[in-house]
Amino acid sequence: MIRIVPMKAEHIPDAVNLWKEQFVRYCYSNSFPDFTAGGLPVINAYLKEQTEKENAIIIKRDSDIIGYLAWMYFDFHKERTAFLPTAAHAASSHDDIRIYEEMYYHAAQKWVDDKRFNHLWMTYSDNHPLREKLYDIGFGSYVIDACQSTSALNLSVTCDYEISSAGIKDVDELLAFANLSNDYYAASPVFLKRNEYSAAEITEFLKDGYILTARDKGRIIGVMSFSLDPGYHFEHLTAADSSSIKFIGAFIHSDYRGRGIGTALLEKVFAICREKRKSYLHVSFETANPDAIHFWPKYFKPAIHSVRRTINKDI
Secondary structure, eight states: OEEEEEOOGGGHHHHHHHHHHHHHHHSOSTTSOOGGGTOHHHHHHHHHHHHHTTOEEEEEETTEEEEEEEOEEEEETTEEEEEEOGGGEEEOSTTHHHHHHHHHHHHHHHHHHTTOOEEEEEEETTOHHHHHHHHHTTOEEEEEEEEEETTTOOOOOOOSSEEEEOOGGGHHHHHHHHHHHHHHHHTSTTSOOOOOOOHHHHHHHHHHEEEEEEEETTEEEEEEEEESOOOSBTTTTBOTTEEEEEEEEEEEOGGGTTSSHHHHHHHHHHHHHHHTTOOEEEEEEETTOHHHHHHGGGTSEEEEEEEEEEOOTTO
């Protein structure tokens, strides 16, 4: 007999073990860090928080827990949203798609009753049956999280432009270039709206992070920014030996694309990560971005797909 009930504190250890089995099944490779080695306390804390908020359910077959969902609520671009990060769901390998169907229909009714019409779900890229099922019921892909071992790629490229690390003296110039990238994204309807950057934010990021620049005759024509210590992050599954492309991310001036500048910047990122003994590099990018979808998968293995479904408001 299958039944769905609210998650309780005593269910959390079984739920974590179920998630660990799923992680090993779909996201365990030489390209991705072993999040289970030190990240399980993060998942425990997340499940405890959502259980206390009554934002979690389990599904049982007889007395065995065979799946769970634990969601969070927030506003996503002014839309009331229910969100399932990677740590927020698992199902046993036996009949897992049917298990997920039952749990989603149960949880979605709660979300819609609360006028949460925007549903976000992070799935493993290699879990093709679940992704196909979600697409069938109206979800669509919008972000990919990808990863690569920093020892796996040792790029050797020829670049006609100067590649260097930016410092505090470059903040004003970086701000102008970052705003240029925002203007580019704002001009297209396919991208999500981005927040404006500030000089203070760039200065703060440079305390612990890196912003690499490509220059033509002294003028910035490309940037790639990254952090060496994202820590154990339960959404993206970064670990202690991870680094992550973030903040401004990567942007090449439109007049200079196709000249190997992005690859040259990435080569320098990988070199710094190896020097700092970071074993993995993560990147997130929108699937609607044609430049990103052709560039990043050449060097990174897609690991997590974020999918989105918007329910008709007249429901």
